[in-house]
Amino acid sequence: AKTVVVKVGTSTITHHNGTINLLVVEKLVRALSDLKNENKNVVLVTSGAIGVGCSRMGLKKKPESLPEKQALAAIGQVNLMHVYSRLFSEYGQIASQILLTKDVIEDEERKLNAINTFNTLFRYGSIPIVNENDTVATEEIEFGDNDTLSAVVAVLVKADLLILLSDIDGLYDKNPKHHPDAKLIPVVYGITRQIEQNCQNTDNSFGTGGMITKLAAARICNSHGIPMVIANGDNPYNICRIINGEPVGTIFVPN
Ligand code: ADP
Numbered sequence: 001a002k003t004v005v006v007k008v009g010t011s012t013i014t015h016h017n018g019t020i021n022l023l024v025v026e027k028l029v030r031a032l033s034d035l036k037n038e039n040k041n042v043v044l045v046t047s048g049a050i051g052v053g054c055s056r057m058g059l060k061k062k063p064e065s066l067p068e069k070q071a072l073a074a075i076g077q078v079n080l081m082h083v084y085s086r087l088f089s090e091y092g093q094i095a096s097q098i099l100l101t102k103d104v105i106e107d108e109e110r111k112l113n114a115i116n117t118f119n120t121l122f123r124y125g126s127i128p129i130v131n132e133n134d135t136v137a138t139e140e141i142e143f144g145d146n147d148t149l150s151a152v153v154a155v156l157v158k159a160d161l162l163i164l165l166s167d168i169d170g171l172y173d174k175n176p177k178h179h180p181d182a183k184l185i186p187v188v189y190g191i192t193r194q195i196e197q198n199c200q201n202t203d204n205s206f207g208t209g210g211m212i213t214k215l216a217a218a219r220i221c222n223s224h225g226i227p228m229v230i231a232n233g234d235n236p237y238n239i240c241r242i243i244n245g246e247p248v249g250t251i252f253v254p255n
Contacts, residue, residue: 003122004035004243005159007045007150011167012233014048018055020083028165028236029084032127033091035243041122043157045130045150046084052076066138073134084129094126099133101141105152118157144213151217155224162221163242164214165233170250171211174198188252191215218252228252 006028013025028044036042050062050069053076063069081097088095098121104114121128130153132143143149147164154162168176169184175198176182188195199211214230221228231238231249241248 003041003157003159004161005043005045005150005154006032006163006165006239007146008165008233010047010051012165014051018051020052024236025083026087029087029091031236031239033093034240036093036127042127043130043153044127045146045153046080047146049073049076049080049131049134052079070135077131088127096121096126096128098128098130100130100149101133101137102143103141115156147213147217151220154221154226159226162226162228163239164230166230169232170230175200185250186247188250190255191219222252222254225254227254
């Protein structure tokens with residue numbers, strides 16, 4: 001793979017109270033810096049801004065109102081970027097920030113602009129860190145979840161691989177949080193109705209998405225010929241194992 005997009009979920013990079021899981025973020029940054037040093041183009045799509053904002057403001061759970069969520073995203077985003085930027089610099093990398101809304105795919109000119117910006121950042125050797133522009137996004141222009149956003153980014157940068165790091169080892173035949181006998185599905189060649197039914201949504205306090213949005217992401221990627229892997233983010237070295245072709249988590253193979 002020459003260009004790799006990695007997405008981390010809220011549950012991976014934050015503790016339950018919303019504070020940043022520094023150990024995981026540190027390992028994640030090291031793994032991505034290693035990839036970069038192997039001359040790959042690397043994009044990181046990161047969730048967690050609202051959760052981090054909540055913890056900064058001492059809130060126990062995500063508020064319901066839009067202005068509050070958007071304000072907390074604004075507070076959390078700087079904090080998150082500060083941590084990423086500092087760690088990436090320690091490993092000699094130049095982090096950059098790209099905040100997107102859906103108009104990036106709906107408006108041809110903006111789409112082209114975004115593509116050119118990504119490519120220029122690659123040329124500069126920078127690692128773009130992407131999130132939804134939560135402070136301006138309203139329903140009409142929002143992706144709504146970073147799984148879909150990361151798939152769209154993978155298409156924009158013509159990625160060779162999208163890796164979604166989550167709090168779970170991969171796709172199971174039923175939700176393992178509720179069914180201890182659930183079995184991991186290592187390879188998916190096409191998303192069947194059965195697979196969709198296996199993915200009831202979650203209700204974690206700060207994250208959005210669940211498995212349904214990961215399936216949507218796989219569909220977008222696969223339809224553009226891009227494979228997608230879901231793996232556990234508690235060990236970011238999984239990224240290196242995936243790149244080395246080891247069977248980790250679940251891979252969705254384009255046909
Ligand atoms: P993230 O914050 O990493 O995007 P989510 O909490 O949104 O993670 O999604 C992962 C969760 O999806 C798992 O922790 C699990 O509870 C839930 N889930 C539902 N159905 C399945 C399934 N069939 N296989 C794996 N996980 C599932």
